[in-house]
Amino acid sequence: MSWLLDLTPDEWNAVRLSIKVATVAMLASLPPGILIALLLARGRFWGKTLLNGLVHLPLILPPVVTGYLLLLTFGKRGPAGAFLAEHFGIVFSFRWTGAALACGVMGFPLMVRAIRLSIEAVDRKMEAAAGTLGANPPWVFATITLPLILPGLIAGAILSFAKAMGEFGATITFVSNIPNETQTLPSAIYTFTQVPGGDAGALRLTLISIVISMVALVASEVLARRVGRRMDIE
Amino acid sequence: MTLSVDISHRLGDFAVEANFESAGRLTALFGPSGSGKSTLINLVAGLIRPQKGRIAVDGRVLVDTAAGMFVPMHKRRIGMVFQDARLFPHMSVAGNLRYGRWFTPPAERYANIDAVVDLLGIGHLLGRRPAKLSGGEKQRVAIGRALLASPKLLLMDEPLASLDEARKSEILPYIERLRDETKIPIVYVSHSVAEVARLASDVVVLSQGKVAAFGPAEAIMQRLDLLPTEERGEGGAVLDTRVLRHDEAFGMTVLGSPAGEIRIPRIARPVGSPVRLRIRARDVMIATEQPAGLSALNILAGTIAAVRPGVGPTVEIAIDCNGATVLARITEQSKQSLRLALGREVFAVIKTVSFDSATTGAGLPAEADG
Numbered sequence: 001m002s003w004l005l006d007l008t009p010d011e012w013n014a015v016r017l018s019i020k021v022a023t024v025a026m027l028a029s030l031p032p033g034i035l036i037a038l039l040l041a042r043g044r045f046w047g048k049t050l051l052n053g054l055v056h057l058p059l060i061l062p063p064v065v066t067g068y069l070l071l072l073t074f075g076k077r078g079p080a081g082a083f084l085a086e087h088f089g090i091v092f093s094f095r096w097t098g099a100a101l102a103c104g105v106m107g108f109p110l111m112v113r114a115i116r117l118s119i120e121a122v123d124r125k126m127e128a129a130a131g132t133l134g135a136n137p138p139w140v141f142a143t144i145t146l147p148l149i150l151p152g153l154i155a156g157a158i159l160s161f162a163k164a165m166g167e168f169g170a171t172i173t174f175v176s177n178i179p180n181e182t183q184t185l186p187s188a189i190y191t192f193t194q195v196p197g198g199d200a201g202a203l204r205l206t207l208i209s210i211v212i213s214m215v216a217l218v219a220s221e222v223l224a225r226r227v228g229r230r231m232d233i234e
Numbered sequence: 235m236t237l238s239v240d241i242s243h244r245l246g247d248f249a250v251e252a253n254f255e256s257a258g259r260l261t262a263l264f265g266p267s268g269s270g271k272s273t274l275i276n277l278v279a280g281l282i283r284p285q286k287g288r289i290a291v292d293g294r295v296l297v298d299t300a301a302g303m304f305v306p307m308h309k310r311r312i313g314m315v316f317q318d319a320r321l322f323p324h325m326s327v328a329g330n331l332r333y334g335r336w337f338t339p340p341a342e343r344y345a346n347i348d349a350v351v352d353l354l355g356i357g358h359l360l361g362r363r364p365a366k367l368s369g370g371e372k373q374r375v376a377i378g379r380a381l382l383a384s385p386k387l388l389l390m391d392e393p394l395a396s397l398d399e400a401r402k403s404e405i406l407p408y409i410e411r412l413r414d415e416t417k418i419p420i421v422y423v424s425h426s427v428a429e430v431a432r433l434a435s436d437v438v439v440l441s442q443g444k445v446a447a448f449g450p451a452e453a454i455m456q457r458l459d460l461l462p463t464e465e466r467g468e469g470g471a472v473l474d475t476r477v478l479r480h481d482e483a484f485g486m487t488v489l490g491s492p493a494g495e496i497r498i499p500r501i502a503r504p505v506g507s508p509v510r511l512r513i514r515a516r517d518v519m520i521a522t523e524q525p526a527g528l529s530a531l532n533i534l535a536g537t538i539a540a541v542r543p544g545v546g547p548t549v550e551i552a553i554d555c556n557g558a559t560v561l562a563r564i565t566e567q568s569k570q571s572l573r574l575a576l577g578r579e580v581f582a583v584i585k586t587v588s589f590d591s592a593t594t595g596a597g598l599p600a601e602a603d604g
Contacts, residue, residue: 128281129320131307133383134337140308143333147324 007204013180014188015208021096021184022164025104026157029111033156037115058170059109067173070102074174098175099182103164110163111156118152119145150227158220165212185209235387235419237261241277241287250274250443258436260413260420262429262451265440266462271423274440275389278421279314280307291387308337313385313418317392319372321364327375328360334383345384353415354378354408370401374408381418388412390422394429402429403591409433410595427468428592431455431512456561458515458550459542466545468592470515471561477505486586493555493582497531498589510595515550517588518562521581522572532584534560538576541569553582560584 007015039045040052058066074081074092084090092098122145130140146153168186175182177191189205192198238255250270263271276282278289280296288298291312296305313334321330331347351357354374364372373393380388393409394402406429413420413433424430430437430451437454439447447460451472454460458469473496475489480500489496489509496511503509525533536555544550549569551562560582574580 125316125318125320126322128307129314129316130322130333132279132281132310132312132314133334133379134308134311135333136306136308136337139337144322 007208008201010179011188011201011205014183014185014205015212017096017099017180017183018165018185019212021099021103022161024097024100025107025164026111026161028100029104029108029160030153030157033108033111033115033160034153037112037119037156040112041116041119055112056109058106063106063167063169064173066105067102067170070098070105070170070174074098074101092175094175094178094182096175096181099171099184100164102170102174103167104160106167106170107160107163110159114152114156114159115149118149118155121152122148151224154220154224154227158216161216162213165209165216235292236290237278237387237419237421238290239274239278239287241274241284241289243273243277243282243284243287245273248443250277252438252440252443252445254438254445254448256421256436256438256448258419258434258450260422260434261436261438262434263421263423263438263440264425264430264434264454265446266425266464268442269425269440270443271425271440272391273443275314275391275421275423278387279312279389280305280310311338311342311383311386313380313383313388315373315376315380315388315390315393317395319364319369319376321367321372321375321379323364325364326360327356327362327364327367330364330375330379331360331382333379338384343384345382347382350378350381353411368401369397370404373397373401373405377408377412381412381416385418388418388420390420392423392425395425406432406595425462425465427455427461427465428512431468431472431593432510432595452559455512456515456552456559458544458561458563467516468512468514469561470517470563471513471559473511473513473558473560475509475511477501477503477507477509479505491558493534493536493558493560495532496534496584497586498594499586501594511589512593513560513584514588514593515561515563517584518560519583520551520553520562520564520568520572520574521583522574522578524581525583528583530583530585532582532586534582534584536560536580536582538574538578538580541574541576553580555582 036055040048072078076082076093081092090097092101126148127140127144130144135143166186168190171182171184172187177183177187185205189202192202192205236255236257240253241250243250250273252274263274265271273282277284283304284297284299286299288300289296295303296310297303322333335343354377356374356378359367359371359375367375394405410433422433434451437449437451438445439454439460447454447457455469455472458466461469473491473493475491475496478488478490478495480487485500486497487501489498489511534555536553538551539554539559540552542550544563547565548563549566551564551574553560553562562582
């Protein structure tokens with residue numbers, strides 16, 4: 001059994017990198033995710049259908065296409081990539097940040113959907129009540145809307161994290177498969193399957209993937225239940 | 235406090251057009267459902283923006299479409315109690331109560347949390363979640379929450395409509411205390427004659443989006459024609475009386491009024507306390523001579539001050555009993571056979587048992603006794 005737990009440094013790096021990439025992807029997509037979900041749930045503006053389609057695009061497109069589009073846009077010579085590198089020193093291409101971007105984009109539609117549904121379920125009369133008590137719209141959002149959508153927020157975040165843990169196609173297309181930099185768990189498993197004698201490594205990483213996914217799911221379940229109990233919807 | 239409203243607002247094919255000015259302690263917006271009461275109160279609260287018109291409280295303009303002015307609801311300092319309480323489910327009762335306080339400038343915080351908790355009797359609920367409260371408790375907490383934002387005006391939108399009779403009589407005394415013990419003017423929306431007669435100082439009667447009548451509660455409650463059909467039987471005179479004494483032997487309370495002593499079933503109010511008594515017009519009989527050998531205990535002498543045609547075969551007769559008006563609803567036949575006419579001296583006869591908790595404001599909490 002010891003071979004199961006005996007990970008090589010490279011394998012450990014893949015595990016650590018995957019968790020880092022997925023966490024950053026999830027946290028970075030939360031603010032824009034909430035904003036877009038709010039716009040889609042409550043906004044009335046021209047181009048709403050277009051925005052909705054755009055958000056859902058990564059869900060429908062082959063991941064390789066999304067990865068390639070990211071490469072074109074955020075690559076060294078891409079318009080956004082060049083701008084960000086020049087003005088903010090943020091470089092995506094062939095860096096772990098690029099992997100996080102790819103994972104974030106791929107998980108974004110799932111996150112937005114979950115948050116949007118919970119926003120649509122919020123009783124707007126509660127917000128009106130808070131308004132009559134003197135809270136201006138940003139305060140109403142922070143003290144009423146946000147706590148009420150917390151279960152949806154958690155669900156969205158977990159979905160985004162899970163998607164990021166499993167994301168392969170867009171990542172490998174956009175930032176390739178560089179050990180210690182962009183080689184996440186799926187990429188590492190893929191690499192193992194491509195070399196003779198890699199079976200043991202592939203199996204080890206597969207088991208670790210399963211464990212991480214289960215822990216994340218159980219944690220989200222516990223969290224959501226605790227929030228739900230605290231709120232006790234009438 | 236003066237609330238002045240001059241509004242015209244259209245929703246589909248329903249239009250609310252209201253113009254009135256009220257300076258009452260508790261102004262009731264009264265009318266059947268669909269008469270525009272809730273729209274009107276939402277306009278005052280700032281939940282709806284009127285298409286045309288002006289609303290001001292004590293000269294402070296809240297909205298004036300001609301001047302392009304609209305104060306958003308969170309800057310109005312107007313408390314609102316909704317029919318469905320709307321307590322925040324993710325906060326405890328204490329959290330709900332404290333919510334509005336945050337947003338009140340310290341210099342304008344007049345409401346004291348201990349005093350409000352005491353006034354509404356909600357001290358034992360502070361640690362609970364809203365989901366664990368009964369309907370009546372929720373509504374009391376909602377009133378407390380609105381009060382603790384130190385509002386300049388308190389709006390109540392049918393606060394009792396979704397409660398059963400027992401819960402209603404649990405909350406009514408608290409609203410009376412609110413009216414009498416705090417200085418906050420109240421605008422109260424209701425379709426119930428019992429609530430309006432008991433609580434209101436002034437009444438705005440709404441019908442199909444328009445103001446059908448406006449005046450002091452005593453006068454409006456006698457205008458049976460203004461009351462919604464299903465509530466017409468509840469209409470009648472409203473007398474401000476005082477408890478003179480309790481007749482423990484017979485389980486009665488004797489009230490003093492300008493019209494004379496009135497005996498009602500025993501109520502739990504201390505001697506000397508004011509009681510607003512509603513005498514349903516349908517409960518009043520008229521005698522042309524001092525009746526003898528009659529079981530009814532209340533016989534008030536007076537002169538006929540007005541005779542108005544009523545609904546169907548009835549007439550409404552207003553009897554001036556030493557300055558207090560008692561309204562009787564009788565049939566046209568009785569009127570003719572008794573030859574009742576203006577100025578005639580008559581006796582108004584009212585059975586003691588015709589008074590109930592809805593007309594005497596009984597069913598009070600035990601603490602009011604003593």
